[in-house]
Amino acid sequence: xxAHFEHHVFFCLNQREDGRSCCGNQGAEAAFxxxxxxxxALKLNGRGKVRVNRAGCLDRCSDGPLLVIYPAAVWYHFDTxxxxxxxxxxxxxxxxxxxxxxxx
Ligand code: FES
Numbered sequence: 001x002x003a004h005f006e007h008h009v010f011f012c013l014n015q016r017e018d019g020r021s022c023c024g025n026q027g028a029e030a031a032f033x034x035x036x037x038x039x040x041a042l043k044l045n046g047r048g049k050v051r052v053n054r055a056g057c058l059d060r061c062s063d064g065p066l067l068v069i070y071p072a073a074v075w076y077h078f079d080t081x082x083x084x085x086x087x088x089x090x091x092x093x094x095x096x097x098x099x100x101x102x103x104x
Pocket of ligand 1: 021024056057058
């Protein structure tokens with residue numbers, strides 16, 4: 001059985017208001033928007049291709065902000081739009097893990 005999506009990306013967008021560290025306070029929403037629009041511009045979105053979804057806390061807060069790509073189950077920490085571009089270009093388009101951003 002083939003996967004419904006080749007790459008299913010989940011961003012932690014958890015936003016805490018009590019001052020504790022969270023991905024939502026570290027640019028996760030902007031990174032999510034950036035990936036969504038670039039995946040669409042590249043026409044990579046849709047069935048059999050790439051889906052980018054919001055997620056709540058993924059329970060790795062001290063490694064954040066982060067995303068995970070299934071079914072490979074590869075976790076990435078990101079800081080800049082260039083990091084997101086590298087994940088798209090290298091992991092999603094070329095099928096190679098971006099080791100410098102990977103969180104084990
Ligand atoms: S707040 Fe992002 S993993 Fe917990």
